Amino acid sequence: MTTLKGNPTVRLSQRRVHRAAAAALALASLSGCADLGYYWQSVSGHLSVLNAARPVNDWLTDAHASAALKTRLALASRIRAFAVTELKLPDNASYHRYAELERSAVVWNVVAAPELSLTLKTWCFAVAGCVGYRGYFNQDEARAEARQLQAQGLEVAVQGVPAYSTLGWLNWAGGDPLLSTFIGYPEGELARLVFHELAHQVAYAPGDTVFNESFATAVERLGVQRWLDTRASHSSNDARQAYASFDARRQQFRALTRATRRTLAAIYESNTAAAQDRRSQLALKNIAMQRFREQYAQLKASWGGYAGYDPWVAQANNAAFGAQAAYDELAPGFEALFEREGRDWQRFYDAVRQLAAQPQAQRHASLNPTQQGKRPMADIHIERTHTLGLSQARKVAFQWAEQAEQELGMDCSYEEGADSDLLSFSRSGVDGTLAVTPNSFALQARLGFFLSAFKDKIEGKIVKNLDALIVGEPEPQQRVAAGNETARKA
Missing domain, CATH: 3.30.160.110 (Sirohaem synthase, central domain)
Incomplete structure (x- = not known):
C-alpha cells in the first residue's frame, strides 16, 4: 500500500488543525487527572492520524494505490452504508476517509491491576470519564508508562489497538477514519470492527467501560450476522465460513478467559483465613494461571496451531484478564434487550440511552440476565x-x-x-x-x-x-x- 505524505492534499488545512488542537486541548484542560504531557501526545497523535487521512474516493481514483487496497476500501464503503441503512448507526463523517499509518496499531493501551486483584487502575478524563486504560500513540511511551506502573508493584499489560472511537466529538474535523491497521481484516471482522466503533457514537456512559464495550460488542455481533446473511460479497459462503471459523475461536478463547477470571476472582475475593495468607493466595493464583496456559495449549492444538492469541497469552496477568472482562460481561443482556424491543434498532438504541442515564449499579442490574426477576445467588x-x-x-x-x-x-x-x-x-x-x-x-x-x-x-x-x-x-x-x-x- 502506498502513502502520499508529501502531497499537500493529504494534509488538513492549517485552520482545521488549529481548530482541532484547540478543541482537544480545551477538553483536556477540564480535567486535572492527567498531566499536560500525556494530553499533548494524545492530541498530537490523533491529529497526525487525521492529517494522514484522505477521502476514500480519492484513494479509489489514485493510480498509485494498489488494486488490493481499492478492493478493501470499496468493501468498507459498502459496510459503512449498510451500518446506516440497516443498523441505523450514525450517518456522519466517520469511516469515509482512510489513513496509512505504517505501524501495527493505532494506539497502545496500558492497563494495570494489583498483584491479587482483577480491579483495573483507572485514569480520569474530561469526556470519557474514568477508564481502566491509558492510550499512547507511541509504543515506546506506552512501554515507559508500563515500567513506571510495574515499579509501583502493579501487574501491567500493553495492548496494541487497531481502532478507537472519538465518540463523534470530532466528526466536524473529519471523524474517525478507516485505518491500515484493520483494513486488511477478513470481511466479517472488518464489518464487526466498523459496527463496534460506530456503536460508541450512539450511546456512552462516562466512566463505565463494561457498559460501553458490552453494548458495542452486542451491536457488532448482531450486525455482522445480518451483514453476512444479507449483504456479504459475492463469495458470501467463503466469507461466512471464514467468519464462523474466526468467531468460533474467539468464543472458545473468551470462554476460557471467563472461566479463569472466575477462578482468580474466587481466590482474590475470599475472606477466609487461607486467603489472608498472601503466600497461599499467590500459590493458588499460580496454579490457576498454569491451568489457563495448559488449556490454551489444548485449544491451540485443536485449532490446527492457529497462533493469533499467543501475544495475549504471553502477557496474561491480572491486568489483561481485567481488561478482557469489559467486552463481554453485559453483552448477553444487551442482546436480550434487542429482542425485547422487537429487533427494532432505533427502539433498541433509545432504550440503551435511557440505561446510560441511570446510575451504574442500576443499569448493570437491568442488563444482567442472572439477576432479572431473581433473588441474588x-x-x-x-x-x-x-x-x-x-x-x-x-x-x-x-x-x-x-x-x-x-x-x-x-x-x-x-x-x-x-x-x-x-x-x-x-x-x-x-x-x-x-x-x-x-x-x-x-x-x-x-x-x-x-x-x-x-x-x-x-x-x-x-x-x-x-x-x-x-x-x-x-x-x-x-x-x-x-x-x-x-x-x-x-
Whole structure:
C-alpha cells in the first residue's frame, strides 16, 4: 500500500488543525487527572492520524494505490452504508476517509491491576470519564508508562489497538477514519470492527467501560450476522465460513478467559483465613494461571496451531484478564434487550440511552440476565483449620471430592501446587472451589436461583462430609458465613 505524505492534499488545512488542537486541548484542560504531557501526545497523535487521512474516493481514483487496497476500501464503503441503512448507526463523517499509518496499531493501551486483584487502575478524563486504560500513540511511551506502573508493584499489560472511537466529538474535523491497521481484516471482522466503533457514537456512559464495550460488542455481533446473511460479497459462503471459523475461536478463547477470571476472582475475593495468607493466595493464583496456559495449549492444538492469541497469552496477568472482562460481561443482556424491543434498532438504541442515564449499579442490574426477576445467588463459605500438613490434607480433599461426585453429582478437578492446592467443583446451579493448605481448608460455593432454596441442606451436607474426613482433630474450628449480595461483589 502506498502513502502520499508529501502531497499537500493529504494534509488538513492549517485552520482545521488549529481548530482541532484547540478543541482537544480545551477538553483536556477540564480535567486535572492527567498531566499536560500525556494530553499533548494524545492530541498530537490523533491529529497526525487525521492529517494522514484522505477521502476514500480519492484513494479509489489514485493510480498509485494498489488494486488490493481499492478492493478493501470499496468493501468498507459498502459496510459503512449498510451500518446506516440497516443498523441505523450514525450517518456522519466517520469511516469515509482512510489513513496509512505504517505501524501495527493505532494506539497502545496500558492497563494495570494489583498483584491479587482483577480491579483495573483507572485514569480520569474530561469526556470519557474514568477508564481502566491509558492510550499512547507511541509504543515506546506506552512501554515507559508500563515500567513506571510495574515499579509501583502493579501487574501491567500493553495492548496494541487497531481502532478507537472519538465518540463523534470530532466528526466536524473529519471523524474517525478507516485505518491500515484493520483494513486488511477478513470481511466479517472488518464489518464487526466498523459496527463496534460506530456503536460508541450512539450511546456512552462516562466512566463505565463494561457498559460501553458490552453494548458495542452486542451491536457488532448482531450486525455482522445480518451483514453476512444479507449483504456479504459475492463469495458470501467463503466469507461466512471464514467468519464462523474466526468467531468460533474467539468464543472458545473468551470462554476460557471467563472461566479463569472466575477462578482468580474466587481466590482474590475470599475472606477466609487461607486467603489472608498472601503466600497461599499467590500459590493458588499460580496454579490457576498454569491451568489457563495448559488449556490454551489444548485449544491451540485443536485449532490446527492457529497462533493469533499467543501475544495475549504471553502477557496474561491480572491486568489483561481485567481488561478482557469489559467486552463481554453485559453483552448477553444487551442482546436480550434487542429482542425485547422487537429487533427494532432505533427502539433498541433509545432504550440503551435511557440505561446510560441511570446510575451504574442500576443499569448493570437491568442488563444482567442472572439477576432479572431473581433473588441474588447464595454464598456458602466454610473454613476449617487443621494440623494435617499438605500431604494428608490433600488425601482428605480427594476423599471429599469423591463423595461430592457420588452424593451431590459434582464434577471435580484438582490442581496441585507446591504450597497449596485448588479443587474446583461444579454442577448445574452450583459452582465453587476448595482451597487446600497445610493448615486449613477454605470452601466457597455459589448457588443458583433454584438451589438457593436448599442452601441450608446443601451446606449441612458439605459440613458433615468435610468434618467426618478430618480425622484426629478434636474440635475443628468452624466459621460459616452466608453471603450478602449487597455486601459482596457478584
